[in-house]
Amino acid sequence: MISDIKKPNNPLQPIHRLKAAVLLPLVLLCALFTDSMATQAFGGERSQAPKPFVVWAHSDIQPRSSQEKQNYLTALRDIRDSMATPDMAVFGGDIVQHSHFREMFLWFMDVRKILPIREWYEIAGNHEWRAINEYRTIVRRDLRYAVQKGNILFLFMSNEEAGRRTHISDDTFRWWEEKVRTGSGNIIITVTHGNLEGSGLISSSLERLTVINSERFRKVLRRHRVDIWISGHSHFPGWMPKMHYRNVDLGGTVFIDTGAIRRDFMTSIESRLLFLTPGSDTAILRYRDHLHRNYFTVSGYRIPLSHPFIPDSASKSVSAGSAIVK
Numbered sequence: 001m002i003s004d005i006k007k008p009n010n011p012l013q014p015i016h017r018l019k020a021a022v023l024l025p026l027v028l029l030c031a032l033f034t035d036s037m038a039t040q041a042f043g044g045e046r047s048q049a050p051k052p053f054v055v056w057a058h059s060d061i062q063p064r065s066s067q068e069k070q071n072y073l074t075a076l077r078d079i080r081d082s083m084a085t086p087d088m089a090v091f092g093g094d095i096v097q098h099s100h101f102r103e104m105f106l107w108f109m110d111v112r113k114i115l116p117i118r119e120w121y122e123i124a125g126n127h128e129w130r131a132i133n134e135y136r137t138i139v140r141r142d143l144r145y146a147v148q149k150g151n152i153l154f155l156f157m158s159n160e161e162a163g164r165r166t167h168i169s170d171d172t173f174r175w176w177e178e179k180v181r182t183g184s185g186n187i188i189i190t191v192t193h194g195n196l197e198g199s200g201l202i203s204s205s206l207e208r209l210t211v212i213n214s215e216r217f218r219k220v221l222r223r224h225r226v227d228i229w230i231s232g233h234s235h236f237p238g239w240m241p242k243m244h245y246r247n248v249d250l251g252g253t254v255f256i257d258t259g260a261i262r263r264d265f266m267t268s269i270e271s272r273l274l275f276l277t278p279g280s281d282t283a284i285l286r287y288r289d290h291l292h293r294n295y296f297t298v299s300g301y302r303i304p305l306s307h308p309f310i311p312d313s314a315s316k317s318v319s320a321g322s323a324i325v326k
């Protein structure tokens, strides 16, 4: 009698063996591909390496119509769907364009909630000065503040007066100088809306895009190390030269232009991501094109740091509470 009971010790029937022969390489390929994607997303490190601290730096949303609001949604969705969920977001100014200020600030605070990012740090750009009181009520009261994350010291400085160029008050300059001078044990990252004149960025050749009285900042940079200086305001596309620049005459500071979320002539929807791996004294900078959901250069750019990165959990000097230090 022929039994139709399957033999228990022969789980792979010919058809199943065929499936396995086809599927197994596919599964292995997928695993390799996924690992490769993860490796790319996390700064070229293998998956067993410590997870990097990821900073999403972006600026200049400035929608001129309700349709242009979609550009920011495109960027947010791209970040949401990316494997490299940032640990913090840095916004370099210019949320609004020219009207509906209160509505736009509320929209900015609301729409970003689609991301799981818990820490957002913003500065006011020149456009915020068209409604600075609403900005300070809805988005952030402080125009200048410091944030400590592990051994990274972020120094945020908003535009402090209306006008196309970035005006930073004498008081804020002295605050920044003091933080830089006393914070030399940290990896220091400065954020302003306009770029530093003399930085070497291509946008620094246009005076209207720069910080007024930049020379006083340059003098400090020659004496005290600032690792990275992030700015926006230019709306220049990432394919242009010198969108980031390591200036050895200014102590080796790497200046980074964030490009813009808003699309202008021959530009995409752009931002930058920084990956800092625990124990490593090299950060990786990547230019993100949110429209095409890819990086300009997948491997990114290596940024030498003054110290190996020590994350919060391994740092004795940082409490688990508020990271903001006035």
Ligand SMILES: [Fe+2]
Pocket: 093, 094, 125, 126, 127, 193, 232, 233, 234
């Ligand atoms: Fe601007």
